[in-house]
Amino acid sequence: MAISFTEENYLKVIHRLSEATSEDISTNAVAELMQTKAASVTDMLRKLADKGWVNYQKYQGVRLSAEGEKIALSIVRKHRLWEVFLVDKMGFNWDEVHEIAEQLEHIESDQLVNKLDEYLGFPKTDPHGDPIPSKDGILPELAYSHLSDIKATKTCKLMGVAQDSAVFLQLLTKLNLNLGAKLAIKEINEFDRSIFVSINDAAPIFISHDVAKNILVKILA
Amino acid sequence: MAISFTEENYLKVIHRLSEATSEDISTNAVAELMQTKAASVTDMLRKLADKGWVNYQKYQGVRLSAEGEKIALSIVRKHRLWEVFLVDKMGFNWDEVHEIAEQLEHIESDQLVNKLDEYLGFPKTDPHGDPIPSKDGILPELAYSHLSDIKATKTCKLMGVAQDSAVFLQLLTKLNLNLGAKLAIKEINEFDRSIFVSINDAAPIFISHDVAKNILVKILA
């Protein structure tokens, strides 16, 4: 069945919201991420339900069907593969690729996606540490911790970010907080929950709680 | 000013038709290439004229304005650069890339286009021998001859094709008629204008006039 860019974006947004919860997704939540009005969302949900891509009962929220999930994952796969391409092959920085990938994710050609995957060396994650769904729609769950949840004197490795915004990513770059960076937490300040941390064994600096919340890490010791 | 995929495709089609003639382009000609109805074209021409991208007087046909020409060339540039990418980097055959490039040509990012250009080594032509417009909108005129116009016993080099259809390109591949092939015309048959030609010094074969019409060559001797 034919699918429009708009429908693809709705499915992707519902998928994203579903990752954070096991509850049904509300019309308003979709409206906010789609940057549209609730009334428009209601219309679209009925349409997506007619096409069998979501399960939707009015007033009760929405969930992806198995088929909808498959479509959403294929879009996420394309988005993240293109992001890898843009960084690894085209020399973009990690804060520059999201908007372009938002366009490229709608290019329709299974052959192209699989050739791209191969060309990139079958990457497991995108430039922000997010896992790339496999050809057959399997999305590995990478269970990382938020830096804001780690206790003092622990050491960990920066594995991903919980936000793709350019301002956030640029700040991380400025602080030398790149994927793979080694973080040694020296102290956590009770007052503002800021963290005093050494990045790659350099002299420790302060990181705000707001930043730490959006940094995903693997604990080393 | 914002531009839609549809508007881009109309500008591209008007540009393509304008290359073949210095006359104004007719509504019907646009309708045929756009695979739509004349009435729809009329609507769109008025809209494109309002936006300043074409000069259009009803019943008098249409021409690109300077700005429209610039937009059309930037789309052609993207189309052809992506075709090079698909063949050179992704390993597609020349008959497989046109449809995908039709999608990729609408991706909007000057930075991406220029990085792609560099990544591909600033190619001068696409996989079909068509010239690639430069960043500042200059499209070199490659004045090649149609193989069907060459006299017998001449030798020439295959420089491009006048048609992108997959069936045509697949036939050429089957006949070993690739870009750069050396063609020695042995004889032209008056009856059906078929050509008896040696490809890369192999034993001569027959090529129909219909095929020869769509092959662009440079005369060597």
Next chain:
DNA sequence: AATAATTTTTAGATTAACCTAAAAATTTAA
């Protein structure tokens, strides 16, 4: 449990891109 606040849906419009059928203009041919 009743009322108030919030969320969601419906009703009715709008815009872009397309369509068919009919009218108007242009071109070709008698």
Next chain:
DNA sequence: TTAAATTTTTAGGTTAATCTAAAAATTATT
């Protein structure tokens, strides 16, 4: 140079995706 044929435009509709405003349903608060 009329008449016929062809091309192009207009008129009036359709569909997808959106909007605002009002109504209905749900959830929260007294």
